[in-house]
Amino acid sequence: MGTLRLVTLETGSFTGMLNDEDRRRFEADGYLVVRDICSLDLIDALRDEFEGILNDPWHEGPQVDVDGVVYTRYTGRGDDWYWHRVKNAWKTSDSARALALNPKVLSVTEELFERKVKPFQTLNFGIGTNQLPHSDSFHFQSDPPGFMCGAWVALEDMDMDNGPLVYYPGSHKLPIPTWDEIDVEMGETLREENYGDRHAFLMARGLQYEQYCQRLIDRENLEPEYALVSKGEAVLWAPNLLHGGSPQRDSSRTRHSQVTHYFFEGCRVFTPLHTDDGHNYWNYPEWIRDPVPAYSPQLLRETITTHVPEGSKVLFYSAGVPLPDLDGRHISHFPANEDGKFVPPPRDEASVDLLEQARSEGFDFVVFPKEHLTFLEYGLPPLQRYLEDRYTAILRDGAVCAIYALT
Numbered sequence: 001m002g003t004l005r006l007v008t009l010e011t012g013s014f015t016g017m018l019n020d021e022d023r024r025r026f027e028a029d030g031y032l033v034v035r036d037i038c039s040l041d042l043i044d045a046l047r048d049e050f051e052g053i054l055n056d057p058w059h060e061g062p063q064v065d066v067d068g069v070v071y072t073r074y075t076g077r078g079d080d081w082y083w084h085r086v087k088n089a090w091k092t093s094d095s096a097r098a099l100a101l102n103p104k105v106l107s108v109t110e111e112l113f114e115r116k117v118k119p120f121q122t123l124n125f126g127i128g129t130n131q132l133p134h135s136d137s138f139h140f141q142s143d144p145p146g147f148m149c150g151a152w153v154a155l156e157d158m159d160m161d162n163g164p165l166v167y168y169p170g171s172h173k174l175p176i177p178t179w180d181e182i183d184v185e186m187g188e189t190l191r192e193e194n195y196g197d198r199h200a201f202l203m204a205r206g207l208q209y210e211q212y213c214q215r216l217i218d219r220e221n222l223e224p225e226y227a228l229v230s231k232g233e234a235v236l237w238a239p240n241l242l243h244g245g246s247p248q249r250d251s252s253r254t255r256h257s258q259v260t261h262y263f264f265e266g267c268r269v270f271t272p273l274h275t276d277d278g279h280n281y282w283n284y285p286e287w288i289r290d291p292v293p294a295y296s297p298q299l300l301r302e303t304i305t306t307h308v309p310e311g312s313k314v315l316f317y318s319a320g321v322p323l324p325d326l327d328g329r330h331i332s333h334f335p336a337n338e339d340g341k342f343v344p345p346p347r348d349e350a351s352v353d354l355l356e357q358a359r360s361e362g363f364d365f366v367v368f369p370k371e372h373l374t375f376l377e378y379g380l381p382p383l384q385r386y387l388e389d390r391y392t393a394i395l396r397d398g399a400v401c402a403i404y405a406l407t
Helices: 020-029 040-054 094-100 103-113 179-186 198-219 297-307 350-360 370-378 381-390
Strands: 006-008 031-035 063-066 069-077 080-087 117-125 141-143 148-154 165-167 234-237 243-245 257-264 268-270 313-316 330-333 365-369 392-397 401-405
Touching (some): 031 103, 103 148, 103 257, 165 234, 179 198, 370 381
Parallel strands (some): 313 330, 313 365
Antiparallel strands (some): 080 117, 165 243, 392 401
């Protein structure tokens, strides 16, 4: 078991706190431990809040999504159902959001990556995950690569009995494999047509990737270290660092923690786990912010007018979403028939031809509201790829819309 590297930040001072040795250690090991990140009152309040949430049997079944907050559970304490994980609690929990936006953690990540940080996801746990070693690079990848950071905050003291975080120093320097390379290494090529549906295919892919990671650990003789940290300390890691959840020896214990994932400005992002034949489905994260954005026609209108200058001609993918009034900007349905009414777009390259036809008629921007971003990503991949490769995304905000400049 290795020795933790600790960085102590002075209260109220959030810049210039990392020295050359801190940077060298992060570069060499792929992780850094930061202590004294906030008041323990916030940590205690967050732990107590989730102790109540995780033990409340308010819904039947293993998973439920409530307005974008996803609750997942399995039997973790004898025969009792126990909520195991809450994803994106920042949307409803003031304490979870405050921790995700902790200024000390944000400052350290910005110093390490030398770009403005953009938090996009929280995960809250009440017990150990027993998650097999993996790299976040296969779940959250940036373009250019290397601009993602995870921060795991202990909401109580950690020891070897309550399932601490485990990681493999130096593993972040290993090359990120392609699916072809994983197939060769594992001796099997997974094809979606061999599974009942895409979900089953992705589950099989995830399992194959975890098996690949274990083989990688064995082949490279990687040694684990464990985050035996105290309440209120944070472990920050590089995007390609192999990490997971160690077994929880004492099932009567809790292991309250919060993970926040961060991207950085100037990057677009995708999920390599979903990549097909070299095609990346570009994501539209919901960025964590305070206050939480309340999606509405007014917010959509204000966002578009903030990013699109007056006098512009705007295409709007409506599909049931009313055209917003943009004050001094011409807006039209996309695609539209001869009467100017919305029509469903073709899912192949013909959608690109429709876009170029509209562009030849003088349209400067195309907007996809929140309701249709998933469809743009997975239902119209030729169009999304064309927009990403040829034009400029001036906004990718999963909470409101995506805006592309057609110049």
